[in-house]
Structure formats: C-alpha cells, structure tokens
Amino acid sequence: MKKNFLLIEHGGLRKKFTLEKLQEKGLNIFLATTDLPLWLKGLIPKINVIKTDTYHSTKLLSDVITFSEARNIKFDALGTFYEHTVTQAADLASALKLIGLNPGAARRSSSNKLLMRRTCRDNSIPTPKLTVISNYDKKQLLQAVKKIGTPCVIKPIFGAESYGTIKIEDGFNIDDILDEIKLTTAQDQKETFKNFTGNFLVEEYLPGKVVSVDGIVQNLKIFIAGMVEFIMGPEPRFAQEANFIPPTGLSGKEINDCILMAKRIIKALEFDNCGFHCELRLTPNGPVLLEIAARLPGGPLQPGYLNAYGIDLTSLLIDVWLGKKIKVDRSKKLYIMQKAFFPRKSGKLTQLRGINSLKKDPGVWEFAKIAKIGDEIKEHGTPLYYYAIKDLSKRSLLEKSKKIEENIQFLIE
C-alpha cells in the first residue's frame, strides 16, 4: 500500500525537486498550501490539495484533520522544506503523533532569533552581545546602539533572506536606518511575513567568513553532510550572493571547530528528526552562531550537496519522516559554485544576452534568467541571472565562472 505523505507548503518553483523526490519514492502526496501555482497542478492531483493557512498552526491542524476525516485518509508522515512553515509542521506532527521536530525546539530555531541566542547563552555557547528594540522606536534604537557599540547589526527577531538586516557603522544616520528597516519589513505584504511582530535584535557585528554546517538529525544522531562558504554582497546589507561547496581556505582545525560548534548548538536547542542549516561567522576567536534553521539548507543547496558529494539530503530527510533509518555516505567529491549575478548598477535593463547558451555547457547544472528587459535594476538587491557549476578543482571552477560572466552581455541605462 502506498504511504500517505503530507507536504506543508511547496516553497515555490525552485523547490520542485522536493516534490519530484516524494514522487520517486512512490508516496501518495498530499499538499497543505495557501496557494496552488500552475506548475504544481501536474504533480499533485487537485483532490489531494488542502487549501489552508499554513502559517497558522491552529487553522492548519483544523483543516488537515477535517480533510483526513472527510476523505477517510490517515497520514503516515508529514514534513516541510520551507523555513516559514517549520514551526507549524512541528506542531502538526506533534498533534498527529507523527515523526517530526518537537514544537519547542522548532521555536528555539531561526524563527525566533532571540530565543535561539538565549538558549545558546544559557548553555555557555559564545553569543554576541545583544539587546532588543520594538516598534521602530528611534530612542530605543539610539540607546541600543550606544549599549552594543559600533559596528553592530540590526535584524528582525523573526526573519529570513537577510530581510531588514543591516550593519550600523560608526557615524551612522539613525533616520536612514529606520527608513531602511521599515521599507523592507513594515511595508512588506508577503504572506510569509504576517507573523512578523516589529521586534528587532541589535547585536555585536561578527567579522569573518560566513559558512554553514548542514545535515540531518535522526533519533539524536547528528549526520553532517558538509559545509558551505557564502560570498556576501557589499555591506551594510547582507545579501548571500554566491556560495561554494566545500569552503576554501579553511584549516582542518577550523572545519573541526565549526562542526563541533554546530553539534553543541543542535544539542542545546534540542533539535531532533529534522534537517539543519547552521550559519556561522568564523571570527578570530573561533566560530560564532549567526543563526540555525531546523530544516535543510534552502535555495539551491540541496542539489548542491547532491552534485558535490552525491549526498541526497532531500531524500534522506523524507526517510527520516517515514521512520527509515538513514546513512550518510559521500560517493564523490566535486567543487560546486552557485552565484546570483548582481550588476552593481542602477537603471533600466535594456539588454541581457547569452544566458541560454549555458544550456550547452556540461559543467553548468542549473541556471536561470532572473531580470527581464525593461526592469528597473537597483544597485543592491537585483540579480540579473543565476548559475550553478561544478568542476574538479576550485581553480577551474573560478576560471569557468569568469568565462560565463564574460559571455553574458547586459546593458543598464
């Protein structure tokens, strides 16, 4: 008999591979979602779709259990690959007595960056000095910056994709900072941000390389898939523009320290039966936690690990949800680079050529045109295109990347 699997949110077209993986496993797929985009229609029969508010645990449970009763369907497993539904999926799994992350641990993750930091602090894990502010209050912000000192970083307690996160330098203009965080948070109408409360962290700025340690926890056993190095865009913003698997220029000791730190954090937060994506800054005093999410790494990093090491994190996590014992083995070792190309120029895009020729390049395993002719490009925050490549060494990877960018022509006026 086919097992009934309930996926909570799809996470958009770029996560299509997660649905394909569920299909490959011969599961009867159900989807709880706020919206049903066109590309999904061929993948999931309409009658298996539960239209509900996946961002609200109580409504989600009510609609799922009603569907289950009306259709006489018992779910064997459930899960999500999407940051904004990690806590709701944990609540649902707990209520339905299915395998999943415990709801308290879900809430101690990146969905609440303050509770995450406090739990670390209580477990003697090095934590940057921090304070909090609410309601975009100018006086509070001034006091907070005075208390923490500069440089520091302001970011929403509940956030993602570096949304509303900026560095505050010495000699800063408080009104500019308030305008910027308001612009990127308060005015955002995205469904996923309706749980945003207006509470911000102001914390010490951590210098150093940005890396992540990624993997899966099953029955308290921590499986490490590997590490990623993130190339950050220009400060004071923090866009993750490119990444490498594996990170380069790290000593064996540094890699070990990062892995040990990730394990300590996972134990302190009590993560179990979940994926994890632990972002660290490699400071002169060792690795310090930026944030840890209780889900697999997002964007293109799951296919990244598959291309680099043959580790299929997506498949392994589904097995965890299904109660199958997992094993993580590396079957190959390639170098991976993924990059969103930011032009560092503002204006109207009048030409963008050469991207489709990437189709013929055997080292390119994914690419996408992001901007369209006529788009208003902003100096920060608008990539033109994206590509992902693999090669036998970091050096050949960089050469390949240079060639690709030289062959793509664009004009911004």
Ligand SMILES: Nc1ncnc2c1ncn2[C@@H]1O[C@H](COP(=O)(O)OP(=O)(O)O)[C@@H](O)[C@H]1O
């Ligand atoms: N205290 C900090 N010091 C230095 N950089 C930081 C700090 N906090 C966040 N950042 C930068 O901002 C990015 C986004 O912050 P993060 O806490 O990861 O939130 P998000 O949920 O938006 O990804 C990080 O990748 C990191 O580069």
Ligand SMILES: [Mg+2]
């Ligand atoms: Mg982050």
